[in-house]
Amino acid sequence: MIPVGISDAxxxxxxxxxxxxxxxxxxxxxxxxxxxxxxxxKRCDKNIDIDALTFYExxxxxxELNIASFLEPLRSGLPVGMxxxxxxxxxxxxxxxxxxxxxxxxxxVVPLAGPSSxxxxxxxxxxxxxxxxxxxxxxxxxDKRIKALKELENRAYRLSQTQIFIxxxxxxxxxxxxxxxxxxxxxxxxxxxxxTDPEAESIITRSVAQWKKHPAQLTxxxxxxxxxxx
Amino acid sequence: MIPVGISDAxxxxxxxxxxxxxxxxxxxxxxxxxxxxxxxxKRCDKNIDIDALTFYExxxxxxELNIASFLEPLRSGLPVGMxxxxxxxxxxxxxxxxxxxxxxxxxxVVPLAGPSSxxxxxxxxxxxxxxxxxxxxxxxxxDKRIKALKELENRAYRLSQTQIFIxxxxxxxxxxxxxxxxxxxxxxxxxxxxxTDPEAESIITRSVAQWKKHPAQLTxxxxxxxxxxx
Numbered sequence: 460m461i462p463v464g465i466s467d468a469x470x471x472x473x474x475x476x477x478x479x480x481x482x483x484x485x486x487x488x489x490x491x492x493x494x495x496x497x498x499x500x501k502r503c504d505k506n507i508d509i510d511a512l513t514f515y516e517x518x519x520x521x522x523e524l525n526i527a528s529f530l531e532p533l534r535s536g537l538p539v540g541m542x543x544x545x546x547x548x549x550x551x552x553x554x555x556x557x558x559x560x561x562x563x564x565x566x567x568v569v570p571l572a573g574p575s576s577x578x579x580x581x582x583x584x585x586x587x588x589x590x591x592x593x594x595x596x597x598x599x600x601x602d603k604r605i606k607a608l609k610e611l612e613n614r615a616y617r618l619s620q621t622q623i624f625i626x627x628x629x630x631x632x633x634x635x636x637x638x639x640x641x642x643x644x645x646x647x648x649x650x651x652x653x654x655t656d657p658e659a660e661s662i663i664t665r666s667v668a669q670w671k672k673h674p675a676q677l678t679x680x681x682x683x684x685x686x687x688x689x
Numbered sequence: 690m691i692p693v694g695i696s697d698a699x700x701x702x703x704x705x706x707x708x709x710x711x712x713x714x715x716x717x718x719x720x721x722x723x724x725x726x727x728x729x730x731k732r733c734d735k736n737i738d739i740d741a742l743t744f745y746e747x748x749x750x751x752x753e754l755n756i757a758s759f760l761e762p763l764r765s766g767l768p769v770g771m772x773x774x775x776x777x778x779x780x781x782x783x784x785x786x787x788x789x790x791x792x793x794x795x796x797x798v799v800p801l802a803g804p805s806s807x808x809x810x811x812x813x814x815x816x817x818x819x820x821x822x823x824x825x826x827x828x829x830x831x832d833k834r835i836k837a838l839k840e841l842e843n844r845a846y847r848l849s850q851t852q853i854f855i856x857x858x859x860x861x862x863x864x865x866x867x868x869x870x871x872x873x874x875x876x877x878x879x880x881x882x883x884x885t886d887p888e889a890e891s892i893i894t895r896s897v898a899q900w901k902k903h904p905a906q907l908t909x910x911x912x913x914x915x916x917x918x919x
Contacts, residue, residue, distance in 0.1 A: 460812040460813055468707075469707065471705060471706045471707050472705055472706075472707030472708075472802075473705050473707065473802045474705055474802075475701060475702055475703050475704055475705050475706075476701045476702075476705075476706060477698075477699065477701050477702030477703065478702075547808055547812050547818075548812060549811065549812045549813075549815075549818045550808060550811055550812055550818035550821075551818055551819060552818070554812070554818070555815055555816065555817060555818045555819075556815070557815075558812065558813055558814065558815035559815030559816070559894070560815070561815070562813075562814070562815045562879075562893070562894040563815075563894075567892075568813040568815070568892060569813065569890070569892075570808075570809035570810070570812040570813040570884070570892070571809075572702075572703045572704075572802070572803055572804040572805075572809065572885065573802055574802040575802075575805070575808050577808070578777055578780060578800075578805050578807070578808050579800035579801075579802065580800070581779065581780055582690040582777050582778060582779045582780055582784070582788065582800040583690055583779075583788055583792075583798040583799065583800040584788065584792070585779075585785055585786070585787075585788035585789030585790070585791070585792045585793075585798070586785065586789070587785060588777075588779045588780035588781055588782070588784070588785045589781060589785075589823075589825040590822075590823065590824055590825055591780075591822065591823055592820075592821065592822035592823075592850065593819075593820065593821055593822075594820055595819040595820055620822065649792075654800070655802065660799070662797075662798060662799075662800070663792070664789070664792040664793075
């Protein structure tokens with residue numbers, strides 16, 4: 460399970476050197492997107508012979524049966540790497556099914572260290588890191604979305620559990636408005652965008668009331684949102 | 690927010706080289722334990738002049754007022770590093786209060802990438818990474834402990850949310866027995882121990898029924914536990 464970068468930061472800033480040694484020993488990769496996977500591997504080592512590698516694409520349309528067949532090299536004793544488009548495979552990204560099949564068949568599944576917007580935003584938010592939940596995307600339909608948000612806010616208070624969620628980059632500006640419109644004014648909201656980008660990273664915690672006075676500027680950039688009771 | 694290793698693995702295997710460049714530029718560190726922090730810094734760069742550095746110890750006994758004073762260098766424009774004993778500061782470890790105070794005072798809080806037993810065990814478990822919760826320790830008292838475990842198991846089924854929790858190393862063997870005694874036989878349990886240790890890492894997912902037939906051997910080693918509906 461191979462993490463990849465989550466920004467244009469130099470790879471040395473976010474990926475341990477040991478990962479690259481491991482990558483050099485792998486010829487079969489299951490990837491969310493072949494083009495970005497090739498680009499990542501070239502950045503890891505410009506001498507890698509990309510054309511000698513085999514890629515299997517894993518996305519929403521891939522059948523369970525095909526995923527199992529992607530693991531064929533394991534049955535011959537060869538390692539298979541799993542990479543998503545950004546960050547940690549299997550966490551808010553494809554890859555969990557691959558790990559699940561490998562586990563079921565008794566293969567060793569090895570996770571490598573790397574950047575995760577979930578963990579990194581939590582570290583910097585100042586919110587409770589002894590109890591937290593990642594919830595993916597909220598529902599799209601407005602009534603359901605409001606209900607889901609209120610439920611997460613209630614859990615943040617009732618369980619003292621930091622609540623983390625995401626939205627697609629092009630909807631983030633509207634999503635921020637939605638959050639400040641429906642959360643309690645005293646609730647703390649951390650907005651983390653462009654994590655690990657040396658120029659543009661921003662991770663800021665404020666009460667919803669403060670955010671209303673100084674709104675976040677999120678124009679089509681990757682961001683993650685966290686809420687906590689005060 | 691500076692992650693440190695979670696095993697005796699070579700630092701290059703788990704810490705990006707960029708972190709070490711950043712560490713070289715810091716003279717003030719808030720740390721969970723001064724002795725282990727010094728050892729980590731020496732491993733990062735054997736030429737670091739440890740005696741020229743200032744350490745502030747942060748643990749359960751540290752007062753909020755003292756923590757604020759540890760951030761004094763920030764007010765003079767100097768960076769302050771935060772390190773816990775292992776893994777990511779502020780996540781299942783001290784450090785969140787430091788980040789919270791820095792956020793409140795409007796300082797930039799920068800998280801660095803590194804190993805996290807929570808994220809890495811989740812990646813390798815094969816469990817749902819679109820919805821998961823970290824719950825820290827279960828209560829110690831037996832009745833409360835059983836109730837808390839059943840509640841987490843219910844949430845795993847009701848919310849399709851992977852539930853993650855920890856126990857102290859010396860209690861892990863008993864904790865494993867407790868889990869297999871009280872979870873439903875069909876519930877999936879991932880036991881992850883000694884993550885990133887090149888020799889001893891073990892991350893295995895099985896149903897509770899299967900674990901009962903092949904119990905985990907957890908003798909005083911760091912471990913983390915994850916459950917999922919089948």
